[in-house]
Amino acid sequence: MRGFKILRRSSKGPQIVGILTIGLAFTIFSVFLLGIENFQGIISKWQQGIEILCYLEPDLPDFKIKEILDRIKNEPPISETKYVSSKEVKEEFLKEAGNLLQGFEDFEEELFPNLIEVKLKKPLTVQELKALALRLQDIPGIREVQYGGKWLERAYESLNFLKGLLLVGGLLLFGITLFISANTLKLVFYQRKEEIEILRLMGASESFIKTPFILEGAFQGALGAILSLALSYLIFGFLHSKIPIWVLPYLPELKFLSLKTMLSILGLGLFSGMIGGWVSCVGSSS
């Protein structure tokens, strides 16, 4: 297509500046996305290891404890239950406290309640977990149920907030790319104004004239997005190397953006660049 050839042979300065600017804007977005994806991984790891503790009323007879265990086992999401007597709780507590509580070994066992540890078949959502805890709480003989739900709830609230920001960021980025592509190409369009006028005088249709600009916009947007992914990968590698070794066991395996996310970034770049290319020619028809 000659129209495209004319554009490809024009000065590359504005296009390069456009690609770099789009690339930088997308890098900020990609790094943010990287943080969210990994934060989601951390939450999933917490969720997988979540355990429910059911503290029992004191002095329950054995048959009552067995009854409670049976009722808990009847809950579909529960995979495993384990009864821990107050004696075992005390021993575990002292073991974990180590030297800190030396000399306090004479604590009354009654200070430590009997409890039932509950493990789940699969991670539950905060709402499901809350509902399960309420059902367990209703079982006579259970005094209190703890499951670290508040933590999880807060983590999810933060994640949802970040996702909201991500949406705003995405829209903003879409606008930025569109603006940059449109203006870069508008500059090229004005540089080529006389040549476009010649094409029009020869009877070139609007699509013959505009298609190269739309393709150029798509090319700029896609190249900017690819550049941002490369930069984000370098930033990810750098930050990963800076994480202290002692923190690593508490974190899930940190990963770079998923293929789906990378393709979405590429698609966003391509699409916004394409619209930018189209916008650059709007109002130029003769």
Add this chain to the structure above:
Amino acid sequence: MIQVYGLSKTYPGGIKALEGVSFSVNKGEFVFVTGPSGAGKTTLLRLILLAEKPDRGEIIFEGVNITRLGRKAIHQFRRKIGFVFQDFKLIPRLTVFENVALPLEISGYPLKKVKKRVEQVLMLVGLDNKLFNQLPPALSGGEQQRVAIARAIVSNPPLIIADEPTGNLDPDLTVEIMNLFDKINLTGTTLIVATHDRSIIERYRKRTIFLHKGRIVGDERF
């Protein structure tokens, strides 16, 4: 082929470029439009090309009122007209070959036949095939104007419009280019050539429309 009725055009600032211009051109005619600078020659050609809209008046081309055409029809109409300008209006980023091929590509000419047709036309206007892959700025004025003429005739349009086509050329080249137009006219193509060069008009003795301050003041047939 063309009938022009009461054509008027006033530019911003009240500058009257054309006022009540009427004439007709028959198929196969060679017409000079002449007059001093500011007489309205270029405006008249631009109105026929639909590069501008008239304030009043009508232009009928092959029985169709082209002043009322929609956008798509304007594209189609322009494909029927070849144009040549004083400043050649070649695309500097495209080679000679690519420039001449443009009208064919725009009108959807079969790509396989483009090469043959472009080479044929470039030979016809007397361009050496060593120049086919050159960019226009590397050519002389005369060569550039030959490329522009080749581009104008490549798709065999029934009408060619030329605005001061020899304005940038020396007398020898002027004669060569005018001879080329004469040759094209002999094949049945209608030509409207705007020029202020009286020597050309006297030498070629074709029908001449005289414009002065936007009005027709004479229409001589030799």
